[in-house]
Amino acid sequence: MRRTVLKFGGSSVSNIEKIKDIAIYLKNRVEEGEQLVVVVSAMGKTTDELLKQVNSITKTPNEQDLAVLLTTGEQQTISYLSIILNDIGVRSKPLTGYQAGIETVGHHLKSKISKINSKLFDQLFNTYNVLIVAGFQGFNTDNEITTLGRGGSDTTAVALAAAQQCPCEIYTDVDGVYSTDPRIYPQAKRHQVVSYEEMMEMSALGSGVLVSRSIEIAKNYNIPIYLGKTLSEEKGTWIMSTIEMIEKKAVTGVAIDKDMIHVTLNYPENNTQLLDQLFMYLEKEEINVDMISQITSNEGLQLSFTMKDTEEYQIQKIFGQLKEYYPALYFKIENRFTKVSVIGSGMRDMTGVASKVFRTLIEANLPFYQVTTSEISISYVVDLENGEKAVQLLCERFDL
Template structure:
């Protein structure tokens, strides 16, 4: 049986931490487990590499940036392999390309196209532990690409999907909570959560797991454990929903900080104009999130949000839009956040929206956009209002 384990950047931030993980892996390998270990870059190494590139230019060429960023994970796999071998454990380090991870799409935000699981199986016939660089793969041109935010989680779950569907994610938090404990200190741990809820939470701001990795887990039936590195087994299992999970209408509240909200006024009142605007945004690869549209007289007013770190793509798209539609006026705000209430029980529960709006009224908290899905309700609020809004909702729903 092969288990895939993933250790994040904070878990491998120092050589001493890497040595501690090596000792832990040695104890598991001694019990006969075959291990594939996915690691991130050490600590803030990725941020440091980006800063070095931006010291040269504000907009480094993305192919070269991928080549640079891949260095971070490759440093970690080498050090961990050295540590394991020094302990007498047969270990081998592998880049994403060596592990058979093929990617497609844009540099710095690629997606996994396929994985040749036979390559790892062959290595595991000789080695007890194979350490794979997370966050990276290789495209059809043979270029190194990176997978974007949370890419190492995606790497780990994707590898588990082609092996024995067992994945353990170790990080600096001991599982999934009803709210971010850094925002709401009274947040409670969640022992089991459904794939759908975790995907929704990830999409709506939770930093514990990257949404693509949970989606892969659901698609291929990978049970995912999330826990704190080298501590107790307390953590969260992500799996199919159970009847018990569905009894509670609201499971958690998630927050996405650093959100850009954009309003486009005086759009011509035609379906073609709206379609053209979103086509121009898509052409520039802007990741649109919340969308609202209002029609007044002969004008359309569009609003949407996107991540602040996509501002470069947004600038290009807005220029295209204003060149195409000379009458439009654009307003943008970058001090917003998205707050989302999530729960698989919302599918059958009534009154959740009413209760939430009552909370905003009672606490005198303004909101600027509202969107819903089958299991969530999301609001755009000012970043300054995050803590008191989360506290009010957590108290009202006993989270």
């Protein structure tokens, strides 16, 4: 029997009416003979409301406690969806992260999936046609409830598909992967298919459709992912291995990341222990930094990097701790920059692409402050107010 994992995000399940529409869609697919694993997020703004309540208590909630709280959001969605499905005659069962056997390791709020019991699903499909799994959550070896952090429900879905060796369909309010954000460049084209690698760059660089860890899992297990708009007739985008892709374009997309902060650190002497300790703290807090650049001169040490603005609180805390050991430490956190990246899995001639980007930005008089490259992308830090303009010019330039 054909099995598929489907994932519906928060805006697709923001109220009971929307959940009912999804239930009817699932019923049709079951009647066509499919076994469905459905992963859902918390309804609409539920998680935000829980966090707001917590914020009224403390700015530094215990992370184990917070995980127990936040997972109730998804638990409510699985219950409602299952109540509706059973009510319209589809044999359905809701499963929390623990019940679905989603074992995790690491931070309570940023856990990584370490193990999934796929036999459990085979057994349950003897009785049920739809198994509804709460996204974003799991449990660790201490039997504690954990959450998977940003994009966690997508990760749940892809990991479940990987464990069962079946395709994964992810439904949101976006109808596929575009060469760039259509709100910035309306002529942007929707891709029918992109490679895992391209998608990873786009995600890591902030285009935001799917977090890189999900794509990494899909790539490792060679699971095709479909990205489409919830209950839409429009064809979305398949993400798959490059081997299965017929044509590889040099440049397939331009991504922009506005949700970043730029961090600069100065210290009067070249102290490698300070750097050691900084990176140890970053690792402990599981903060991903990007575009690191370091200069050591007679005037001492200068280091700068970019990171997600959602983790500003943690980096402030880290600098607070460091200043106890290194009182002369100076640091600056700025959000006046944005990162623009040009991506393409066929991007062999990096310098050719780089020089085209340079010329585009220079001709338009848009200054850039830092450049970093990966296998299939080049990223530029530009002024926040120039970001969208840069995206538009680059899309025109590369005919996206």
